[in-house]
Amino acid sequence: MQYDVIVVGSGFGALTAAALLCKRGLSVCILEQAKYPGGCATSFKRKGYWFETGATTLVGLDEHMPLRYLLDETGIQLPNLRKLEVPMQVRLCNGDIVTRYPDLEQWIIEAERVFGKPGQRAFWEHCYKVSQQVWRVSLQQQSFPFSNAKDLLQAVASFKPSQLQLISGAFRTMEEVLRRFNLLDNRLFVDFVNE
Incomplete structure (x- = not known):
């Protein structure tokens, strides 16, 4: 063939x-x-x-996620698609199990239950906001990282001022983010994030 x-x-x-x-x-x-x-x-x-x-x-x-984009672009249908109620569970070093719910509010409640309330809500709302921006920009800037001049020209043509919001976060370490939300001394949480 x-x-x-x-x-x-x-x-x-x-x-x-x-x-x-x-x-x-x-x-x-x-x-x-x-x-x-x-x-x-x-x-x-x-x-x-x-x-x-x-x-x-x-x-x-x-919306804005890679698999959604791929399915939309190709027209592939997933007729038996089913959302998992519990997509992930993690057994922590202390034996506790944390359930990673897909719904942000459910996840924050679970994170507060397992790791304590201080800093959790603000941290996860920040992470969610950044992740949404990253997924949106990744679909707008499909020629990044650049391999040649054509890629660079495509990136310039696809540029939107809102993409600049991500630049400052690109140079922050996770340690700095944890410090910002007063989570650096929460050993169990730091170990979870490091994993």
């Missing part, structure tokens, strides 16, 4: 490239050496716990 493009591997990047090439009318073959496609997008179970094997950044079906 003849193909216009052969993609080696079936990780996030390869599958995304293949889907976008198919959208443009090209015939694509994907070659994968492993038993299952997905690369780092897979998981495994050991001793009663589920482990992610790698990348978790092609996330979210919410």
